[in-house]
Each structure stands twice: as structure tokens, then as C-alpha cells.
Amino acid sequence: MAPSNYSYKYFNVTFPQEHVAHVEINRPEKLNAFVEEMWLNLGQIFNKLSHDPDVRCVVLSGAGDRAFTAGLDVQAASQGSILGASGTKLDVARTATGIRRHIFEFQSCITAIEKCEKPVISILHGYTYGLGLDIASSTDIRLSTTMTLFSVKEVDIGLAADIGTLSRLPKCVGNQSWVKDICLTARQFSSEEALRFGLVSGVFGDKAEALREGFRIAGVVAGKSPVAVQGTKSIVNYSRDHSVEEGLNYTAIWNAAMVQTEDVKAAMLAGLQKDKKKPTFSKL
Amino acid sequence: MAPSNYSYKYFNVTFPQEHVAHVEINRPEKLNAFVEEMWLNLGQIFNKLSHDPDVRCVVLSGAGDRAFTAGLDVQAASQGSILGASGTKLDVARTATGIRRHIFEFQSCITAIEKCEKPVISILHGYTYGLGLDIASSTDIRLSTTMTLFSVKEVDIGLAADIGTLSRLPKCVGNQSWVKDICLTARQFSSEEALRFGLVSGVFGDKAEALREGFRIAGVVAGKSPVAVQGTKSIVNYSRDHSVEEGLNYTAIWNAAMVQTEDVKAAMLAGLQKDKKKPTFSKL
Amino acid sequence: MAPSNYSYKYFNVTFPQEHVAHVEINRPEKLNAFVEEMWLNLGQIFNKLSHDPDVRCVVLSGAGDRAFTAGLDVQAASQGSILGASGTKLDVARTATGIRRHIFEFQSCITAIEKCEKPVISILHGYTYGLGLDIASSTDIRLSTTMTLFSVKEVDIGLAADIGTLSRLPKCVGNQSWVKDICLTARQFSSEEALRFGLVSGVFGDKAEALREGFRIAGVVAGKSPVAVQGTKSIVNYSRDHSVEEGLNYTAIWNAAMVQTEDVKAAMLAGLQKDKKKPTFSKL
Amino acid sequence: MAPSNYSYKYFNVTFPQEHVAHVEINRPEKLNAFVEEMWLNLGQIFNKLSHDPDVRCVVLSGAGDRAFTAGLDVQAASQGSILGASGTKLDVARTATGIRRHIFEFQSCITAIEKCEKPVISILHGYTYGLGLDIASSTDIRLSTTMTLFSVKEVDIGLAADIGTLSRLPKCVGNQSWVKDICLTARQFSSEEALRFGLVSGVFGDKAEALREGFRIAGVVAGKSPVAVQGTKSIVNYSRDHSVEEGLNYTAIWNAAMVQTEDVKAAMLAGLQKDKKKPTFSKL
Amino acid sequence: MAPSNYSYKYFNVTFPQEHVAHVEINRPEKLNAFVEEMWLNLGQIFNKLSHDPDVRCVVLSGAGDRAFTAGLDVQAASQGSILGASGTKLDVARTATGIRRHIFEFQSCITAIEKCEKPVISILHGYTYGLGLDIASSTDIRLSTTMTLFSVKEVDIGLAADIGTLSRLPKCVGNQSWVKDICLTARQFSSEEALRFGLVSGVFGDKAEALREGFRIAGVVAGKSPVAVQGTKSIVNYSRDHSVEEGLNYTAIWNAAMVQTEDVKAAMLAGLQKDKKKPTFSKL
């Protein structure tokens, strides 16, 4: 599949390293704030990357110096059909049905990141607000910078966040008192807090440095057997949402096929050899 | 609903800030240790606060300098019907039935804190032992002081803790080795450990300072849309106990009604305006 | 049950303290790497300890200076039936069935540690790789040393880890970004990281010191009512995999019988007495 | 507990047989249609019966010749706060919150039948519409007459039934096509259909005959060990909502206490004896 | 949305009654056997109907006299990529990944029927084999004819059925011994059996008669409030897969919005009026 298939107004999709894709949110003049077209495109991009045999790992970042994304473009949303003040009063149940369908569609665009079979590393710099956290909590590895400013912003516009933050955050981090604090107050917090309480796993001096580390990790991941890597993502995600016993069962069924891969032999051979030549693996 | 409805022997219930209730455990001469009347009352209080339209956030603390609560009043319990030595030997199954009913009733009193639709902030100072942790782990935000002494005390009286600590603690914090350590040994631990391993999200110099911070946070929460705040508590609690997919579904159904609130328009308008006048929201 | 029942080629099982068993993986010349006989024996040992009335707590460690265990003996495995290159090409479905059965059997040996009714404390020193983490994540309390080297090694041999690490690790620690990082890259990490991100709850200067602390904790646990201790392990494990409400229900059913134990009276009496004589409890 | 405790305007609660209570819905002039006071009282009655040591089985029926119950008193409801047309337009979210709380309270009154520790046998005669099916599906054994007329009536008033029918019916019967048919069309159906598709387990000539059979079964149940009977209800209900494996686990924990009852010895002795004297059991 | 949007090679989509759509599988010369294009189109059709405001109920049937559908077009499938004999031997894990993706896509096309917000009535006549049962078990109401021949055909081609029959059938019917019998033997069974064991809820003389009854039911459903009807389908489907308690909770959250509909007033007014004029409801 050629890169030309990945042409979008608000996203730069490039392939700067072998087997590594780079998705850049590209609306820097608006702090990468999202309008509807953007989340629809984001979903399409990750659905494609999921099955793209040339891709083994993805780095997701925001263009410009100021923001990963400031979240929903509230001004645009306030004029739209969902959050906007409609003149005509529709029946409450019918309006609710429209909203429910809209939320499901919006959620599924962000969930596409989690469902993408290839690991996704997010580089969170500058403003990472609202939808920015919905997106970040759907990625596999989160890195930030000393200047990142986080906020679960939604209560500030009268909303319980509904695109995933409230469902994923409690499972990402290890201090539920802190989760409630940041979700209920919508207060800003720093990378230092994000690291200490478990939201990110690395903090770097600036965006460039964080990107370098992101691509370094992506390179390591892309160098491993894609059968092993994609199985690992699938099993860890499944286990998060199931009992240990269910997780073990899923793992056994999954690996009954996957252990038959040629990659095991290639990897084991490479590991046992003296010269440690890097093994190569077929596309997946 | 007037404050006069909240008159209890062992609890002071006051309304020191707009939309903020303060529940104080008030048996300081016994380190705020609990007798049966107390947990029954605690359940009633939080059931009432849950639907009280004047209340948007609750602060829970212990009276006196020495303890949030030292837990169950063991001396009283040892003379009671459950843990006490009954002279007559009842049938094991009938005794078990009585105990089961008693535990369910006791649990439901503490669970009332978790089910309270309004967020609850606990201020943990001095002894926070046994039942103190059952209670604390049912609150949304936990703050403590440099002098707090914690202990999951139950194994010291021959019991696996049964009022919630063992079910909630593993989901509150992010180090299961530590959870097992403190639950199996009943050892004392400090606020420093509690913060490091994820049980509390803030530690303050003394009780007064922790209370100030608790009320500051409560004020912030009470200033937001109650529709957004109560939805956030409900969705985070639901998501803790369900898969991400179930959480997303619940969120969409919930918000299908809630997004139709006038609060969104009020909050968005206030946010978009230059002068940042604080929006006001109707009771809930 | 006499210690003579615990005689195994690759394991030393001793009883150095009252009510405390010590299981030592004993293949130091191979960095305690596991061959099939070893995991089968490990499962048998913990199944026995689970019901051994003389045992109330178990310490698990590795012999020699260099490793808790370096994991699977890959060289042996590469000649075995599962990962080895079989000359004859079996039908894929039939091979998958064989692998599935094999994984289930392997998993059940390691799960025996988690199912062991008595708490298990693991002392992780030196190399703790691959299967070493499957084993460690099945224990209740994890202690390590400043020199421990951890790695979720499996992707390096082309495999998604299938004996439990990927199912248990996300529930042991409180930073999912870090979990994905170490599972997807197979990189080495230190005790400092393991402690900071929540995998271990204590780090000690060297193996001897960690063992001393392990036995000290084991002594404390073994001194408590075994009814309380085993109930605590059972309820915490159950609660990890269920909703809070299910956890509370399980606790009430469990304790309906267990609160009737004589241990409660013995423990409460000892606690209320001035001289704090240590209570004694019957075997379990 | 004396029968005098069971005095309600719309319910006759009597104790016509040893250990058997009879709850009769008593508003025959309105086809036993429910107003709010009635479901609140119904909940209270079953909460009391649940722990009443003199009661081992309950028969639930409707007074008069014409109806078990025609369901919600729609005329009354249409003037009430929930379904009624309120003049003032409240905020949608606040109205939704009020409705949600109301539904939860209503549901919990009907669920009290299911949670009642003693088995409940319902005698369904004449009109059994709407709420009548919510109630019937919460009972343990359902008997009807050749003249019973059933209808899941709610869609006819613009509602998806919300007091339990839609959640319990699919688990009561064994033909989901039929469940959807009757729920989506609100059509009337007969006892013959109800029996054939699995909603009732017996159909009798008229109400008197069905009542006689109900009391006969109640007598049999009340003659068994209450430990065994109440355990059976609890385990079957639990198992309906859990996997077989969870059900088995619950059963083992439950019976660990319950098998210790004296009733087993009494029942076994009676069973082994020649003269088959009926065993007697203590209250529960 | 105009009918012209529903133009497909192998499906006739018409709107023969107000608010009722008719989807006809149209490949009678091949017994309506499915090729890939067909299930992709089937998914698209039901995704569209789900949100089509003019549609309130759907009837699904097969063209011609001989079959609802004989299932997968095995001859075509045997030349395709999945079941076909590929000359080149791919890596097992990579082949498994391709198959898994393919099955997920195939499943989602059939699940579109279940997820369609509007009720779907299937008319099963003649051969209803293999995929025919996957499809039928995804519909809400199943009607058949005296001449229908059913078979869970998949084991006859060496497959465990994977498009839904094995997951849905055990929940559709009430005799698991029979489910295992027909799934393990692939034997033919008649409408008489299908009705007796709970797979269909009505059997008619021939296809024309069954279609008439299907459209009659569809007309009844389409005449009710679409808010009530769609809520009923959603809640019954949700409850099938959740505990009663979860089902009740979902219902309350759902109805908190839906009870606010104008339809309740319209329906209640119509019901209370003497002349029983049929109420009209807005689109949904």
C-alpha cells in the first residue's frame, strides 16, 4: 500500500523509518483543535494502518510548537448540530437518539487507535486538553515533555467527557484519587504529575527530544517479529478488560496458531547465534 | 432541604460553603471508632446528600486531633451479636445466615458513600485504621497529612476485612504487591507510602491544611455544572468495573440525555466570553 | 505432612521458620532456566503447599548469585516438540490443538502459585527474565535487589508471552504505558523502575538482605490467624477480577462461615489484653 | 414477627399454612392496577418476609376474579410527576436525573421479590398486563389459569418496559423469537402460549384451582430444610447471571458454611429411616 | 432517504407498507447462496436501514420458491482466498491473521442485522442452511413454513460455524441438548422441531402465508411509538448478554431520556380516549 493513500487535509502521514508510520495532527494555527472531519479522518487513517503490511509501529504527534491538541474546536462545535443551540425544539427522545448515534460514531474513530493492530506511541507536547486525552489514552505508549499542559477539560463545558477518557484513564494509571481529582476539577496538570501518577512513561526536555525517543522505541518494536508484537498488543488489551483466567484462555487460543510462525525459529536462531545478526521477518 | 434534617449523635453535618457539605465523624474521645449506630447513620447521611439539590460536593473528615477513625470499636463489637461470644451454640448455617445479612447491611452503609451522586473528598488524619480504610476507599478523592497512620487492621482480629477494603483497594492503587503486603501483615504505613503507592493524591502538613485543600477542591467542583460533575463520577465508577467497550457504551447512553442540558450552553458561553464571568447552573 | 514429601531435582523445599516454607529454584549453573520437568514440579509443589496444614506463608527464590531465573531454557525448548522445528509437517489445526493443550498445562503449573491458598513472597534477584516474570506476577508480594535485571523477553523469540505475564502484569502495576513499553520492546529494566512503576514493593541491597526481609514478612504473616490471612488472599485475588459489587458479595458469603472461627475470639482477646501475648491459632 | 406487622391498604398478607405466607394484591375494583403507594408497599412486604423466621415460602396472587393485575394505573400515572405533562419545562438533564432516580426506586421494589430469600410462587389469573409481567418474572414459580390474558403492554403507552420485564423475560423462557414478538407488539397472549413458550410451568382450570396448586407446592417447599431451600433459590438466581464456572465457585463458597447445618443430619436420618417420619427444622 | 439508495445486485429492497422495509435476498437460481459481495451488501443495507427515519420495521426473506438461503456458495468459496487451496504456503501465523480479519469482517456484516435499531422479522422458507441460520439467529422474530428445511451445515465442510450461529443459537432456544445435536451432526430438521425447541415462533402453510403474517406483525410494530419499539429491541438485546441487575441499570439510564418523549403523551391520550384513534408518532 503506497503512502499516497494517506493524503488528508489535517493530517500528515509519513513513513520516516522502515516499518514505522508517523501520523501528525496538522492544524497548528488552531492548536490542532479537532473539527468533525478530523476525527473521521483519524479513524480512517488508523483503520488503514492496522492492516497495512508495511507498517509495524506508529508514532502519533501534533504539528507546531504549542499543542498535541487543545481538544475539540469548541467554537466550531457550538455552531454544529450536537452541542449547538438549535432553534427548533425537537422531541427529547429523538434528540437523544441523534446524540447517541453521534457519540458512537465519534468514539469509534478514537477507538480505531486502540484497535489498530500495530502499537501506537503518542508524543504529547504543549496543550493536551480534552479530546487530546481521549486520544492519548487510546495509544499504547505515552511520552511527554517538561512543557506539556494536560487537562481533562470537559466539565468546563458542562459535559462528562464521552469519547473515552473517563473509561480508559482509570485503567491507564494507578491512583484513582488523582483520576477523580483531575476529571472532576478539569484543572491543568504537568508532565511531572502525569509521570508520577502513571499517565505517561517518559518525560523529555522538549518535543524534538520526545519525538526522537518515540521513533527510537518505534524502531525497536518494528525490528521484532510482527507476529509477537501484534499478539502482545492484542493480549494486553484483552487482559485489561477481562479476568486473569479469561486472559490466559484467550492467550492460549491466540498462540495455538501464532506459535507456528516461522518467526519463532528465525528469532531463536538469531538469539542463539554468536554474531547476533538481526533476524528478518515477513510482512504482516 | 434544610440542614436541620441532618442531626445525628455522632456526626456533625454542616454546609460551610455554597453547595458544599461537611460530614464530620464526631466521637473524638474514642478516636472516632464506630459502633453500629454510626455506620447506620453514615449510610443515611450519604443517601440524603445524594439527592439533596443544594449539595454538589461533600468533604468527609474526623473530629479531634488524633484520628480520622481508628475503625471498628472492637470492645463494643466483642460484646455484640456478631463477633461476640454467644453462650448458646446456634446451628452453623443459621449463624452464617445471620452474619451474611449483617455484613450486607454494614457494607451497604459504606457503599452509600460510593453511590452518593455527589463527589466525596476524605481528609485522612491521625489514625486511619480498619474501617477507616473501608470508608476512605469508598470516597472519590483522598487527602492525608504527614502524621496520618494507616493500617488495614482486620487480620489482627482474625478477620479478612469485609466492608470493602479488600475489594476496593486493589482498584484504587497501582502496586498490587504493596496491597497484599499491607493487607496480609496489618502493618502500619505512612502518608508517604500512601502517596507513593497511589492510595492518596495529596499529603499536607496537618489536618487544618488538608481540610483547607479539601474545601478548595470542593469549591472548584461545586462551581462546575452539576450535570457534568455527577456524570463524571458515575461514568468513572462504572468504568472501573467494566471493560472499556462497556464503559464507552454506558457513556453514550448516559450522555444522550445529559448533553441536552442548558448547562452546556451556559458553560460554553462563559468559556467563549472575554470577561470569563463564572456561569451559574440550576440545582440537581 | 513431612518435608520429605517435597523432594525434587530442581527445587529445594525447606521449612526454615515455623509455618514458613522456602521454595528455591535450584538450577544455578543454568541461571535457573526452566525445562519442562521444572514447571511441572513447580505446579505440584504449590498444589501441595496449598493444603499443607503446617504451612502459612511461602518464600520463593532462586539458588545462586546470578538469577531468580533467566526464564525458559530456550536451547532445550528449541529441541522440544512445541517450539522446535519438526521435520514432518502436521496439519495446522492438529498442531494448534497440541500447542493449546500444552500451553494450558504450562499455564496451570504457574497459576498453582496464585491458587496456593497461602501467600507467596518472591525474592527477585539477578536475571528475572521471561518466565521469571510469569512466575513473579503470580506471587503475592514481590521484593527485588538493586542488581536485579528484568525483561519481558518473549517477543525476542518471536512470541507473545503466554504463561501469564501479559494477563497479570497490567493488573499488578499502575502505569499501562510502561507495561506496553516493556512488553513490546523486551528491553531490560531495573529494580528502580520496577519499584517506581509498581511491579515490586521493596528493593534491597542484595539477595541476602531481600531474603531476610522476605522471611521477616513471612514470619509476620504466619503469626496471624490463618483463617484471616487465607481469606484476605482469596478475596483480594477475587476482587482483582470482578466488580466492586461482586467483590463485596463474595466477601459476605465467604465471611459468613469464616467469622465463626475461634481465631476471632483468640485474636481479639490478645489484642484487648494488656500484656499483648501473641495469640496461637490452629492449623489450616 | 407477628402478622400484625403486615398491615397495608392494598395488600392482604396472611399466613394460611405453617411457614407459608400469602400476599394478595387487593385493589380488585381497579383490576389491581398499581399506584405508587402500592409498589412501595410491595417492596416493604417482601423485604420483611425475606428475614421473617416464620416464613419459608410465599404465594402471591391478586384479589377478585378479573386480574392478577392490569399493571400500572395509567390514569393515575398520567397525572403524576413522571409520565404526566408538567406545565413548566425543566432542563432535560435534570428531568432525566429525576426519572432515573424514580425508575431505580420503582425497580428496587419489584426486585425485592427476587431478592426475598424465601421462594415466591405467583398465581396469575385474568389480566396480567404490563407491571403484572414485571412482577411475575421476578417470582420463582409461575402458575396461571386457562382464562389468563397476558400482555407486555408498555409499548402501547410509548414506553420500553423499564421495571424488569425486558431484562428478566429473555432469561425466563426459551424462545427469543416469541419474546421479541410479544414485547414489540404488546399483543395479548394466552396461558397456552405462556406454557408452550416457557413463561409459566402450570396452567389450571381457574383461579381457585391454581391457588390450591400454589399452596400445595408451597407446603412441599416449606416442609424441606429452609437452609437447603434458600440456598437453592440463591444459587439458581446467581447462576442465571453468571458463567457455569462462576456458579460452581459461588456454590462451593456458599455450601462450605451451609453443609455444616444440623438439617443435613436430620434430613438424612429421616430419609434412611423406615417409617419416613417427616424431619423438623429450626427457623431461618 | 429515498429507496433509490437501496439498489443492489443480489437484493431487492422495497417499501411495501408505511414504515416497513422488505429486504429480499435475490439469487434464486443459486438457492440464494451467498458470495462475498452479498454479505458485504447485506451489512450495508442494514446499516442504512438502522438510521433511515422512514423505516420502523424490516421483513427479510429469500426470493424464489426453494430457499431462504442455502448458505455460503461453497463452490465460489472453495476458489476464494480463505477456504480455497492456495498454491503457495504462507506462514501459519500470517495466514491466521488474514483469516481472523476476514471472519471479523464477515461477522460484522451479519451482526449489522442485530445492531439495526429497527426490529427485523425473517421469513424462513425452503432451504435454510448454514449461513442461513447465522442470518436468521441475528433477526428478532423468526417465522417459517411447513416446508422449511434447516441445517447447521458447517461441520459438513470441516468447519465450526463462525459467523454467529454457535454464539447466538444457544441464547435463542431453550433446549441445549437439541442445540448440540443439530450443531454437531449437521442434520436436517423441520419447522416442527424448530418451533418445538424454540428456534421459530410461528410456522405457516407456505411462504406466501408466512410473508403475510410477517408483514402483519411488521405493520403492528410500525404502528407503535418508534421510541418505545427501538428501546425495547435495544434493552432485550442488551439483557440477553448481561445480568438482570446490569439490564435494569441499562434500562433506567436509557429511559431517563426516552420517557421524556412526546410519544408517551400521544400514546396515553389515544389509549384513554373512547374512540381509540390511532396515535401518530414522529420519525426516528
Added chain:
Amino acid sequence: MAPSNYSYKYFNVTFPQEHVAHVEINRPEKLNAFVEEMWLNLGQIFNKLSHDPDVRCVVLSGAGDRAFTAGLDVQAASQGSILGASGTKLDVARTATGIRRHIFEFQSCITAIEKCEKPVISILHGYTYGLGLDIASSTDIRLSTTMTLFSVKEVDIGLAADIGTLSRLPKCVGNQSWVKDICLTARQFSSEEALRFGLVSGVFGDKAEALREGFRIAGVVAGKSPVAVQGTKSIVNYSRDHSVEEGLNYTAIWNAAMVQTEDVKAAMLAGLQKDKKKPTFSKL
């Protein structure tokens, strides 16, 4: 594996047809009532059959004319450690622990039938009481005779049945009112009822006829691809205990390996050929 490995005092294990095993409970002089040795052996037998490559289907029946099995040998049990009256009064908690372990072991012996990878057909004739129903509900297909007498007998000895009946029965049949009736009253019921309410799928004139039909079905099953048959059992069992969505997911992961089997080609080829030669399949 040779039949000689299947030699047990109370069971005849034979191989009367190709790929079909016959397990006969053989204690006819005691109505095939079970003593502890028997259920331990039953578990061992089905664990072995599960992996025996010569076996593709199992028929389970009782020796003699009078009973499949009358259940637990109560006289023996009354002298044993669990139900028997022990002279010394042990601590309640310690007794409960012993009972719990015993129940788990007993359950796992019966669950071995359900976990056996090969389908099991039970022939229920004469007395099928108590444990007989625990066993029957663990089999895949249940056939009985016009003379079979069923009873969920346990409440008659003061027990809630704990070896599986109460967990499996509600999922086997489609009339929960009937399930409660037979479980709460311990009354006898006939094959006619068992068929009508969904417990069995066929009733035959006598044991010989039922056995013939059992072996006929077993022959059909054994003639199909064992990959397809065992996958079907596994997926139907999994789906019974999971949501439809989880079931679909499990199916896709399972079949990702299994569809690669040579059996598909063999079966499809045989199906497409004119002469319908029966395909042959390798062992599994």
C-alpha cells in the same frame, strides 16, 4: 492409547464403534449410586478421553435395568467425613475450608465431562436422581426413556445441590419456573416433562432403544471432521457463558487456526463430488 488404560472397578469403558467410546457406570446392585472413588475415576476417565486421539465421541450410560444413577450413595456419605457426624467439634472456619476443598474436587470430576474435548451423549434410563442430574447436565446431548424417573434430590437431604445442577440446569432448559419447581421441591418428574421443558432432546421406548439412538448419533458425529466437531463443542460451551460479542470474538480467534486444516478441503471435496464418498480425517 490402548483400551487397557481404561480399567476401573466401577466403570466399563469400551470402544464398540470406530472412534466412539462407551463409558458405563457399573454398580447396578446399588442403582449405580456413587461413592467417592467413583467420581474420582469418572474425572480421570473423561480427562483421558479428552486427549485420546482414537476417540471422537463418547456415550455415557448406566449398567443394569434400573438406573442411570440414583445419585450419591447417601449411606456411604453419611459415614464419611463431609456429611457424616464427626464426634469432635472442629472450628467452623476450618471445617468450612475442608468442605470447600472437597466440593471443588468433587465438582472438577464432573466438570471433566464438560471439559472433555469430545462430545458426550448421555443415555438416561430409570432413576436419574441427584448426582445423576449433575452428571447429565454436564453432557452435550441428553436422551432418555419413557420409564426414566428424574429428581433434583438434594433438598431432601438438607442440601442445596452443589456439584453443578443448580448452575447448569438453568442454562440447559427454557422454562425457569419449571427449573425452580423441580429444584425447590425435589419432586420426581418424567421424561415427558423433561422433553417438554427442554432437559432432554429425545425420549425412547426403553434403554436399548435409547442406546441405539445414542450410538447412531455418536456414529454420525464421529464421521465428521474432528476439527469441526471439537471446535463446535468448544464454541457453543464458551458462548453459553459469554455475550454474543465475546462469543463471536472467541470464534474468530479459534477458527483463525482451525480453518487452515486439511479437513476443510477433504470435506468440501467430498461434498462437491458426485459419488459422495465419505471423507476421512486424521486423528485429533
